[in-house]
Amino acid sequence: MNHADHVNLLRNGIPYPGGRWADLGAGSGAFTLALADLIESQGEIYAVDRDGAALQRLERTVHARMPAIALHCIVGDFAEPLPLPPLDGVLMANSLHFVQHKEAVVRLVQGYLKPNCRLIVVEYNTDRGNRWVPYPFSYSTWQRLATRCGFDHIELLATRPSSFLGEFYACASWRNADTSSP
Numbered sequence: 688m689n690h691a692d693h694v695n696l697l698r699n700g701i702p703y704p705g706g707r708w709a710d711l712g713a714g715s716g717a718f719t720l721a722l723a724d725l726i727e728s729q730g731e732i733y734a735v736d737r738d739g740a741a742l743q744r745l746e747r748t749v750h751a752r753m754p755a756i757a758l759h760c761i762v763g764d765f766a767e768p769l770p771l772p773p774l775d776g777v778l779m780a781n782s783l784h785f786v787q788h789k790e791a792v793v794r795l796v797q798g799y800l801k802p803n804c805r806l807i808v809v810e811y812n813t814d815r816g817n818r819w820v821p822y823p824f825s826y827s828t829w830q831r832l833a834t835r836c837g838f839d840h841i842e843l844l845a846t847r848p849s850s851f852l853g854e855f856y857a858c859a860s861w862r863n864a865d866t867s868s869p
Contacts, residue, residue, distance in 0.1 A: 688717075688847065688849075688855075690717070690720060690721065690724075692847055693717055693718050693720070693721035693780075694721040694724050694725065695845060695847070696721070696780075696809055696844065696845045696847060696855065696857040697718070697721050697722060697725055697778070697807060697809070697844070697857060698725060698844075698845070699842075699844040699845060699857075699859075700776075700805060700807045700842075700844045700857065700858075700859040701722070701725040701726060701776070701807075704725070704726050704727035704728075704729045704730060705726055705727070705729035705730050705775075706726055706729075706730050706731075706775035706776055707730070707731045707733075707772060707773070707774050707775050707776075708722060708726060708730060708731070708732050708733070708774060708775060708776045708777065708778060709732070709733040709734075709735060709769075709771055709774050709776075709777045709778070709799065710722060710732060710733070710734045710735065710777075710778045710779075710780070711735050711765035711777060711778070711779050711782055711796065712735070712736060712765055712779060712780070712781070712782020712783075712785070713734035713735060713736045713741075713742065713745060713760075714736055714738065714741050714745075714782075715741045715744050715745055715748075716734060716741075716744070716745035716748060716749065717780075718778060718780035718781075718809065719732060719734050719745055719749070719758075719778075720748065720749065720752070720753075722778055723749060723753050723756045723758075724753075726756075727755075727756075728753075728755030728756060730756065730757070731756075731757040731758075731759070732749075732756060732757070732758050732759070733759045733761060733771055733772075733774075734746075734758060734759070734760050734761070735760075735761045735762075735763050735765050735769060735771075736760075736762065736763075737762065737763065737764050738762075739762040742760040742761075742762060743760075745758075745760065746758060746760050765779075765782065765792065765795075765796070766786060766791075766792050766795070768795065769799075771799050773799070773800075773801045774799045774800055774801065774804065775800075775801060775804050776800070776804055776805050776806070776807065777796055777799060777800060777805075777806045777807070778806075778807045778809075779796070779806065779807070779808050779809070780807075780808075780809035780857075781809060781810065781811075781820075783808065783810065783822075783824070784810060784811065784816065784820050784821065784822050784823040784824070785821065785822065786822060787821070787822050789822075789824070789832060790832060790835065790836060793806075793832060793833065793836045794836050794837075797836055797837060797838070797862055800862040801862075802862060803861060803862065804861070804862055805859045805860060805861050805862070806833075806838070806859070806860045806861075806862070807844070807857060807858070807859050807860075808829060808857070808858055808860070809855060809856070809857045810823055810824060810826075810829065810855070810856060811823040811849060811851070811852040811853070811854070811855060812825050812826055812846065812852075812853060812854040812855065812856045813825055813852050813853055813854075814828055817852075820851075820852060823852065826843060826856045826858060829841070829858060829860075833860040837862070838860035838861060838862060839861065840860070840861040841858060841859070841860045841861075842858060842859050842860075843856060843857075843858050844856075844857040844858055844859055845857045
């Protein structure tokens with residue numbers, strides 16, 4: 688996939704520029720860059736990853752390509768509580784498939800969201816993993832998990848073929864306004 692593919696997977700979930708977002712499991716930032724393109728200079732991004740070197744590369748890339756974006760890099764594990772402000776959106780692109788027991792993590796992430804704000808997930812559309820993608824989850828599996836975790840609106844945004852595991856999907860799940868932080 689290239690940058691345009693990343694942007695196209697996210698585009699329908701980010702209808703306007705701006706907002707305070709987190710990219711959890713950002714890595715070297717392919718999807719962080721797509722998010723930055725969509726929220727433009729009015730936005731702010733908290734990129735979180737356990738790999739500090741990857742975040743340093745991401746920071747250099749963002750500052751070179753999009754110097755007006757406010758980027759905050761946090762070395763940390765998204766499966767643990769993080770020092771994040773209330774967020775307008777969270778992006779988890781190809782990161783949740785490394786977590787075997789997802790429900791506690793999704794509930795933690797939901798707590799970072801302001802009411803009526805969204806979690807965008809990009810994932811392989813399969814429930815069978817391999818050693819590189821150990822715990823993927825299909826869109827239908829995500830719908831059940833997100834509903835159990837208090838998201839009341841789940842929308843498929845886009846799909847894209849993948850030579851690796853068949854297909855990628857992107858979806859947005861909105862935090863129920865009545866859900867309180869954990």
